[in-house]
Amino acid sequence: MQLQGIFTNAKWHDICALDDIVAGTGVAARLNGEQLAVFNTGNGIFALGNLDPFSGANVLARGLLGDIAGVLVVASPVYKQHFCLQTGRCLEDPEISVPAYQVRVCEITNRILIRAYTE
Amino acid sequence: MKELQLLIVGNGMVGQRLLEELSRMNHVYKITVFCEESRAAYDRVQLSSYFSGATADELSLVAPGFFEQNNIRFLHGESVQSIDRLHKSVVGTQGTVVEYDALVLATGSYPFVPPVPGHDRTGCHVYRTLDDLDAIRRDAADCRSGVVIGGGLLGLEAAKALTDLGLQTHVVEFAPQLMAVQLDQQGGAILRNKIAALGVRVHTGKSTQKIIDGDQCRHKLVFTDGELEADLILFSAGIRPRDALAREAGLAVGERGGVIVDDNLRTSDPDIYAIGEVALWQNRIFGLVAPGYDMARKLASRLCKQTAEAFTGADMSTKLKLMGVEVGSIGDAHARTPGAKTCVYEDGIKGIYKKLIVSDDGKNLLGALLVGDTSDYDTLLQYMINALPLPEAPSSLILPSSDGKPMLGVDALPATAQICSCNNVSKSGICQAITNGCTTIGSLKKETRAASTCGGCASLVKQVLDAELKRQGIAVNDHICEHFAYTRQGLYHLVRLNKIRSFEQLLEQYGRGLGCEICKPATASIFASCWNDFVLDPKLVGLQDTNDNFLANLQKDGSYSVVPRIPGGEITPQKLEVLAQVAQQYDLYTKITGGQRIDLFGARVDQLPMIWRDLVDAGFESGHAYGKALRTVKSCVGSTWCRYGVQDSVSMAIYVEERYRGLRSPHKLKMAVSGCTRECAEAQSKDVGIIATEKGWNLYVCGNGGMRPRHAELFASDLDDATLIRYIDRFLMFYIATADRLQRTSVWRDNMEGGLAYLQDVIINDSLGLAEELEAQLQSLVDTYACEWKRTIEDPEVLKRFRPFVNDDLPDEQIVYVRERGQKRPARAEEKELSLIEQGAPV
Numbered sequence: 001m002q003l004q005g006i007f008t009n010a011k012w013h014d015i016c017a018l019d020d021i022v023a024g025t026g027v028a029a030r031l032n033g034e035q036l037a038v039f040n041t042g043n044g045i046f047a048l049g050n051l052d053p054f055s056g057a058n059v060l061a062r063g064l065l066g067d068i069a070g071v072l073v074v075a076s077p078v079y080k081q082h083f084c085l086q087t088g089r090c091l092e093d094p095e096i097s098v099p100a101y102q103v104r105v106c107e108i109t110n111r112i113l114i115r116a117y118t119e
Numbered sequence: 120m121k122e123l124q125l126l127i128v129g130n131g132m133v134g135q136r137l138l139e140e141l142s143r144m145n146h147v148y149k150i151t152v153f154c155e156e157s158r159a160a161y162d163r164v165q166l167s168s169y170f171s172g173a174t175a176d177e178l179s180l181v182a183p184g185f186f187e188q189n190n191i192r193f194l195h196g197e198s199v200q201s202i203d204r205l206h207k208s209v210v211g212t213q214g215t216v217v218e219y220d221a222l223v224l225a226t227g228s229y230p231f232v233p234p235v236p237g238h239d240r241t242g243c244h245v246y247r248t249l250d251d252l253d254a255i256r257r258d259a260a261d262c263r264s265g266v267v268i269g270g271g272l273l274g275l276e277a278a279k280a281l282t283d284l285g286l287q288t289h290v291v292e293f294a295p296q297l298m299a300v301q302l303d304q305q306g307g308a309i310l311r312n313k314i315a316a317l318g319v320r321v322h323t324g325k326s327t328q329k330i331i332d333g334d335q336c337r338h339k340l341v342f343t344d345g346e347l348e349a350d351l352i353l354f355s356a357g358i359r360p361r362d363a364l365a366r367e368a369g370l371a372v373g374e375r376g377g378v379i380v381d382d383n384l385r386t387s388d389p390d391i392y393a394i395g396e397v398a399l400w401q402n403r404i405f406g407l408v409a410p411g412y413d414m415a416r417k418l419a420s421r422l423c424k425q426t427a428e429a430f431t432g433a434d435m436s437t438k439l440k441l442m443g444v445e446v447g448s449i450g451d452a453h454a455r456t457p458g459a460k461t462c463v464y465e466d467g468i469k470g471i472y473k474k475l476i477v478s479d480d481g482k483n484l485l486g487a488l489l490v491g492d493t494s495d496y497d498t499l500l501q502y503m504i505n506a507l508p509l510p511e512a513p514s515s516l517i518l519p520s521s522d523g524k525p526m527l528g529v530d531a532l533p534a535t536a537q538i539c540s541c542n543n544v545s546k547s548g549i550c551q552a553i554t555n556g557c558t559t560i561g562s563l564k565k566e567t568r569a570a571s572t573c574g575g576c577a578s579l580v581k582q583v584l585d586a587e588l589k590r591q592g593i594a595v596n597d598h599i600c601e602h603f604a605y606t607r608q609g610l611y612h613l614v615r616l617n618k619i620r621s622f623e624q625l626l627e628q629y630g631r632g633l634g635c636e637i638c639k640p641a642t643a644s645i646f647a648s649c650w651n652d653f654v655l656d657p658k659l660v661g662l663q664d665t666n667d668n669f670l671a672n673l674q675k676d677g678s679y680s681v682v683p684r685i686p687g688g689e690i691t692p693q694k695l696e697v698l699a700q701v702a703q704q705y706d707l708y709t710k711i712t713g714g715q716r717i718d719l720f721g722a723r724v725d726q727l728p729m730i731w732r733d734l735v736d737a738g739f740e741s742g743h744a745y746g747k748a749l750r751t752v753k754s755c756v757g758s759t760w761c762r763y764g765v766q767d768s769v770s771m772a773i774y775v776e777e778r779y780r781g782l783r784s785p786h787k788l789k790m791a792v793s794g795c796t797r798e799c800a801e802a803q804s805k806d807v808g809i810i811a812t813e814k815g816w817n818l819y820v821c822g823n824g825g826m827r828p829r830h831a832e833l834f835a836s837d838l839d840d841a842t843l844i845r846y847i848d849r850f851l852m853f854y855i856a857t858a859d860r861l862q863r864t865s866v867w868r869d870n871m872e873g874g875l876a877y878l879q880d881v882i883i884n885d886s887l888g889l890a891e892e893l894e895a896q897l898q899s900l901v902d903t904y905a906c907e908w909k910r911t912i913e914d915p916e917v918l919k920r921f922r923p924f925v926n927d928d929l930p931d932e933q934i935v936y937v938r939e940r941g942q943k944r945p946a947r948a949e950e951k952e953l954s955l956i957e958q959g960a961p962v
């Protein structure tokens with residue numbers, strides 16, 4: 001199922017069911033040949049790129065979730081830098097960020113949808 | 120306004136410090152420096168390290184560009200020849216004439232060479248400058264033996280240098296003992312034994328009459344009684360102030376040398392000052408760098424008219440390490456004060472000698488001598504300098520540490536207490552810097568210079584920092600993180616007493632926010648220590664640290680390692696075969712670990728369950744290499760095979776490993792069992808070490824390898840099996856209940872008030888009445904143990920988490936390997952790009 005977005009070239013993509021992600025954890029997903037990290041904090045769903053820029057490994061989905069001074073973050077499982085779940089910005093090094101994706105949960109099907117541009 | 124000319128003669132340690140002090144202030148001078156040596160100022164104190172690896176650049180005290188940036192005229196390789204006080208100018212050896220408004224003599228001293236006939240033969244050296252050392256090194260290349268004339272502090276240091284150069288080294292001393300200035304006869308004797316044990320030959324009570332050609336070696340020293348041959352001769356018979364320039368200019372000098380200065384460091388000419396080793400103050404020369412630095416600081420502020428602090432002399436206490444032998448001398452070490460009493464501790468076997476010199480009323484410390492162990496130096500120095508009242512039994516200050524030595528808290532030190540003697544930094548100076556915003560050791564060092572010269576005061580500086588931060592409420596608070604205003608111990612007790620089993624409940628009742636990667640794993644570990652619930656349970660899995668999260672160690676490329684438990688290091692050939700098969704099937708890099716087991720690296724997350732299914736089927740269990748939990752119990756082969764073994768160490772190790780496997784704790788736990796005192800299992804480097812005796816087992820605790828190795832301490836002797844296990848049960852549970860997060864038993868023990876004796880009291884004598892409870896808690900963990908991997912592979916819901924992608928079963932193509940020595944290894948970035956292009960995968 002693909003829903004048409006506001007921008008013609010951006011679409012909502014079906015990723016998985018809401019309960020495919022244990023609350024408080026993340027999973028890796030593929031979208032258009034990219035690796036994504038999709039998180040369920042228990043209060044909301046977020047999606048970032050899965051590639052950890054510091055180690056070069058595709059592991060952000062396996063990081064711990066939490067908040068630092070109110071900012072929702074995932075901590076990289078390799079060297080523990082924090083990335084903002086909303087913007088993808090690295091808290092330790094503002095020069096560095098990972099892609100952040102728009103996410104919503106379909107109320108009818110309870111499936112997680114992620115918005116991305118298709119080529 | 121005409122610029123004032125400031126001229127500094129000498130760019131040694133103290134001259135350079137004066138320049139630095141001036142450059143920190145707002146001065147009005149045009150500065151010129153005459154530097155006689157071929158190199159600008161360097162660290163003479165560390166001179167000997169030049170022979171053990173340090174380079175001249177590393178020893179330099181001058182930051183690159185320092186002279187240019189501060190607009191200092193630096194006359195390299197030129198000495199001042201004479202001073203014309205009438206016209207206020209000097210002339211240099213290369214003809215440079217410089218006028219001055221103020222002149223500072225910082226010419227230091229020179230090594231005294233006794234005028235015995237033959238003292239100027241080629242191959243005779245002194246030990247003061249880098250050039251001297253270069254000459255010694257050149258000469259030593261074709262020498263086999265060397266002799267140092269002079270057995271004082273510098274002579275012994277020079278002897279060390281000669282041994283570093285590979286020479287058979289002798290030390291000849293006129294006095295009947297070594298280091299007569301600092302040590303008494305007994306201390307000298309202990310030092311002599313220690314140095315002789317290092318292969319240096321010591322000849323005391325020898326007066327050299329002349330030096331002539333040798334028969335076997337280049338030189339022969341002729342004594343009043345006997346002779347000694349050597350290829351290289353090094354004089355270290357004391358130093359003399361370099362006061363010739365001042366003398367010729369008609370300045371007042373001391374009877375035995377030294378330019379006389381007043382409390383303002385002024386010589387007899389009011390425009391000329393002297394600092395460092397050349398200055399004679401109240402008939403004393405200070406042959407150490409700290410007083411020189413103090414003079415430099417005071418003179419700088421006088422020259423800048425900031426303050427007029429008088430020089431008031433200096434404490435000549437010294438602590439050093441000579442040829443690996445620690446020596447310390449504090450205050451009136453020779454007990455010259457009338458009525459002084461002494462108190463001595465001597466261990467002839469270990470070569471330790473300590474002596475206290477106490478005032479006749481027994482209230483104050485006048486001095487101390489330490490040979491072989493200077494760990495008490497800082498504390499004793501504080502007692503002396505600050506006239507702190509001594510404890511009831513002063514001897515307790517020098518007894519070996521396990522005997523409950525009273526600690527001198529930094530809080531007891533007055534504000535004026537001098538913490539760093541090299542740089543004259545007081546406790547109040549440090550506290551002031553903290554108030555001004557220095558909250559780390561690094562920034563404190565920069566700001567105050569404390570701990571930046573000899574480093575001997577570093578631990579004290581740290582203690583003052585910690586105490587002061589606490590007092591000023593700049594609290595390095597002990598809260599575990601921003602989400603819980605509790606320590607780990609606090610959380611542990613809350614969890615246990617309130618029977619809390621979920622993070623949500625703990626957060627709701629005692630925390631705020633959502634948690635983070637600090638409090639979540641800490642809580643998960645506490646839950647495991649208390650309730651032993653399955654760590655991948657849906658309500659716990661989000662709390663687990665990186666490795667516990669997938670029950671394996673994450674590697675740098677995102678793959679994982681697999682470490683099955685091999686209790687006591689004992690493994691059947693059949694099981695080895697299974698490991699080999701699994702490794703081959705999944706192409707895992709295979710390595711024997713330092714913990715007597717086998718690590719299989721490079722498994723993708725989706726392969727972990729399949730690998731573990733094979734392993735579990737063959738009878739393997741999780742090795743918890745990923746957890747802050749019991750790792751391995753290392754074992755030697757013991758009495759079953761070994762001709763020396765007195766107990767069956769393997770059986771004991773397996774029993775212990777199976778009892779405590781899976782036990783989660785504040786940090787990882789390692790144990791070992793040796794079958795006799797030869798200690799092949801290295802039990803004394805473990806958190807829990809067990810060594811067999813004829814009568815049973817000796818128990819050692821709180822050892823550590825890793826970053827800060829610490830030997831385990833003997834906790835109890837000749838225990839029977841049951842008592843041994845009981846003590847370990849109590850010990851482990853007490854550690855779990857009271858340690859900080861990520862605190863190994865070694866650090867926990869070092870921070871424990873009351874030390875080992877207290878711990879023994881709690882565990883052996885049950886002084887807190889906790890023993891029964893601790894044992895019961897541990898037993899319940901033993902009873903509820905289950906292999907996490909077995910549990911995981913049996914639960915389809917849990918296995919879902921190991922899928923590579925939630926919406927795709929193809930594994931991560933970006934994990935790429937190349938082969939090395941017949942096995943795979945992660946590709947480096949360049950190799951990876953190449954291989955991905957070859958595969959045609961999107962890069």
Ligand code: SRM
Pocket residue numbers: 672673674680681682710711712713714715716717718744750751787789804822823824825826827863
């Ligand atoms: C595999 C092994 C090296 C080897 O090839 O021999 C190893 C590998 C690692 N060690 Fe180690 N240590 C290994 C024996 C040791 C030893 C030797 C021993 O146990 O006899 C020590 C010193 C002894 C000690 O701990 O007191 C040791 C001291 C450390 C330390 C420093 C601990 C400390 O207190 O200073 C760390 C870091 C830490 O734990 O915070 C560490 C951490 C690590 C980690 C877990 C680093 C990490 O987080 O990724 C490594 C990952 C292993 C993996 O991916 O599978 N490893 N490590 C050894 C596994 C033994 C085993 O069978 O379980």
Ligand SMILES: Cc1cc2nc3c(=O)[nH]c(=O)nc-3n(C[C@H](O)[C@H](O)[C@H](O)COP(=O)(O)OP(=O)(O)OC[C@H]3O[C@@H](n4cnc5c(N)ncnc54)[C@H](O)[C@@H]3O)c2cc1C
Pocket residue numbers: 128129130131132133134153154155156163164165166167197198199200225226227228246247248273276361364394395396397405406407408409411439
């Ligand atoms: C091997 C060794 C180990 C030591 N270990 C310690 C220790 O552990 N702790 C400690 O506190 N101290 C130690 N010292 C002593 C310490 O090095 C001195 O106290 C310190 O260097 C004195 O500084 P200064 O500037 O007064 O003299 P120096 O550092 O000697 O500097 C004087 C400089 O002036 C130059 N000079 C002299 N005359 C002229 C002239 N007419 N024109 C131009 N330049 C001139 C000299 O060439 C020299 O470079 C040690 C010394 C040595 C040699």
Ligand code: SF4
Pocket residue numbers: 755756757758761762763764765768793794795796797798799800
């Ligand atoms: S510790 Fe003793 S019993 Fe064990 S192997 Fe070594 S020598 Fe043999």
Ligand code: FES
Pocket residue numbers: 538539540541542569570571572573574575576577
């Ligand atoms: S006492 Fe030497 S650096 Fe502080």
